[in-house]
Amino acid sequence: MKPFSYVVPKDLAEAAAAAAQPDTVLKGAGVDLVDRMKERLQTPAQVVNLLPLRRELAGVARTADGAVHIGALTTLTELEQHAELQDPALQALRQSAGMTATPHVRNRATVAGNILQFTRCWYVRSEAFHCLHGGRGPTCLAVTGENRYHAVLGWLDCVRVHPSNLAPPLLALGAEYTTTLAGKERRRALAELFPAEPRAQNPEHTLLPGEIVTALHVPKQPAGARSAYCESREKQTFDWATTACAVRVVLQGGKIAAADLVLGAVGPNPLPRPKAAAALVGEAPSAALFQKAAELAFAGANPLAHNDYKLTVGKAIVRQALDEATR
């Protein structure tokens, strides 16, 4: 076993200093990292436990400008139940947090950890398979292998899907994220957290070594804003989505004045679908309109040998999310 040092920081500065050292991984709840280390898929020299920083990095608060500040270490249960989030505009966040994994996991798992998840691809996650994203081989094995849970959209040379179910609603709500790196804070649009070109060699996120996500920010939603998150699965208890959709619409005078639509679990990144969203704007909600948006959301899809069902299912999930958001 490769020995590793375990850092329990007293404050963010100490965590950041440790995080900057080579061959270091950051641990939130450790829901997945502990498993990967036990399986020796990840063998860092140093693990920095961020949980002692919960006092400064956890919690939900409404800021003066009406935005919602979500600490990176806020648990999914806190997110689901927090009083500041009981608002129809933020329904998608609560729905997503509340349907993740199991109550045990939700009580422990953190918001940042959920967004920064490593792929669940079964080729990547077994050292027996020499695949490119796993760093063990020349190509993606899932493209030509068993790919019923893999990508149908936005893939280049690796058909992994991004497993986060909080990322789609946060993107749909226009969220930003703050990081700290070498003493500097930066706040950017959430989309920048994901690689512009999700190639096999790229990690799931764009964080630099030593960079720590400290918070998410959901901007103040306009009057009439509503959101919804839906996902398809093969079972209701503890399963990953086969497709997911988060939508945010602003309803004015019975019409959709603005819309955002983001797909999850269908590509290597959570995927904003601006053309589908644009088709909704200026229209009154209707089944036909939602069908049209669903078709646009999956326009250009490139399914694999075993996952074309995701197109049918995914379109249904888009329609359902739009229906729930405009009901």
Add this chain to the structure above:
Amino acid sequence: MNARTPQEDVKIRVGYKALPGQKGDRLEERTVKPAAGDAPPWDAMTQFALVGSDVDRVDGLAKASGRAKYSYDVTFPGMLQAMILRSPVPRGKLTALELDEAARMPGVQAVVALKEVGNKVRFVGDAIAAVAGVNLHAVRDAIERIRAEYDREEHNVDYLVADDAPMVDEKGAISEDWPADEGMTAALLEAKVTHDATYRVEVQTHSSLETHGGVARWTGNDLEVWLSTQATFGCRGELARALQGKKIDVGSVTIHSEFVGGGFGSKFGAGIEGLALCLLAHAAKAPVKLMLDRFEEHTTTGNRPGALMQARGGVDAEGRIVAWDWRSFGHAGFSASGGSVAVPNYYTADAKVRRNHKDLAIDADPPRPMRAPGHPQGWFGAELFLDELAAKAGVDPLTFRLNNDREQIRQDQWRFAAERFGWAAARARANEPGARLLRGVGLSSARWGNLGNPGRPAHGITCRIHQDGTVETRSGAQEPGVGTKTMLSVITAEELGVDLKLVKATVGHTGDPSGPASGGSTVTPSLAPAARHAAFLAKQQLCELVAKHLGVPAANVTCAGGLVGLGKEQLRWAEACKLIGPNPIDVRGQRFANYDSKPFHGSQCGVQMAEVEIDSWTGFVRVTRMFGIQDCGLVIARKLAESQVLGAMIQGVSYALHEQRIMDKRSGRMLNGDFLRYKITGVRDLPELECHMHSIANGHDSVGAAGLGEPPSVASAAAIANAVFHALRAPVRHLPITPDKVLKALAQKG
């Protein structure tokens, strides 16, 4: 009850009283001749104090609180941990195996080869060598230093493309001609309506929560093994034979298996992990623990095999089945056996019938028995075929069953279940045109036949009564969680007429009398009469002591309701037991052969019904409710019996909708060998479940009980598949019924 031994013919009443809401008892008289010394038979008229009531599981609290110690929990000072090196190659030959470097690694105490150079490697996961060391990290490091090389051969893990697999068309239907049979051709030609369809099921793994393995400890040439097993005595013999070189015999081996975290048919043998454990402990001269990890459990300990099945058949103008032709192909792993499929035979008594099965070998872990081996697969295919045939003939599925089912017990069960479930109304309910959610109901029969291991007098039970009034009932057989301890306690307390709290049942130590493996639903019918006989003998001894004490003739002393005595001269149980002295009453009951006379019924009957709700947009199937009626002979502990039935229904939901082994064809390796991607039904996926235990006095031995491992496992997936057919008005002929298949069925229907 009189404690005198009957030696002559006894007249008993067998059968059952009318089910609730039905008229007419189905009772018959039988004359039976119990063996000399056996307890007199219980029958349909017996009034029980305890049997059939809602007692709690006797070890439920110990299990729920963690006090129960499973093999996984056993630990000793200085105990080593161990792992097995597994083949990454699905087929080939071991060409090099160097263990020296591993043996020199820090913390490593023993390394053993499990294959020799030149041996065949049969599947990904085949055991090559094993290492024991001070902790799992050290062991894993050493495993990584073992140099194993292979001469790799071409492999195949898809039985549908095996050399002798049948031709299949693009829709998955067998396209090969049926073998010629003039009689069958004629029967099909005469039929008014015929049907022909292909069905398929995927591989399900047992997924016991406690994995295979255990702890071994040697003391000189004596070996003790705490083993997670369904067959303590089988494993004892297996290990003794395998370890003959270590100068031991069967008498030197003791197996302990007091609590087992599930087996479902996968744990009949000690296996390579059991042998490795003992070899390592011998070599290291220290206790060794070796428990498989979840991936090994999924990939090396057997499975319920996949199968491709085709049926064709026809009905006459009256809706009676006149022809039934069946062929099936089972995936059978490298052993090329164990993939067989069973189908119901009670619908086709007057039909021209043919059944063929062929096992197809692939380079993968072979099947092992799993709850009603072959049955859930075959019943799925056969019962869905019957519903499709009934639909073509324009007959309601229930009417179709009633027209064709030749078993009286199930005729009553069909009607009872239909009433309870509200079949007619649910079946008549039409889905609104264009509705997103589609509802449907379906049904299936079940059958399993086993009345114990008669003629195995070696199977026995020890019963002890102590002077403090406590009672022990002991079996060396194991209990993989099914309720055996509770069953033994209830039988013993009933026979002695004492409070259940005074009885302590212990199982799983091979120093106690032998019992069967937990397979084929044989434990309850094998051991319940032995437990009763043991209590019966112990009671006689107590009666004799009391008779002597009271100065009355022993023959007329009774022991019931916590009192022992004659007429007005009665001692309380506690007082009577004080006469026993320091050594307990200590007797051994035996399992006599079943009575010569015909039992009321030779097998167990059941019926299940299911309702589903399908999201036609996403293809997601939710089972909303299920009802089952199940016969198991005499119901001994009602709540536990129901738990066995409900558990089987849950496993059936999982089999019908979720579970499947997914293999990577190129590497021959399972892709979803964990509990994240191998999907097992969880609480939010469960329907409302209800069952009715149909207690039948069977009259085959002094108790008349049958087991419940198999019988309730047969029908569930078939009933769900039929409900899906009803909801969609199109069949999904391939388990598990995942959303992609539902959408395909809807698209094909148009």
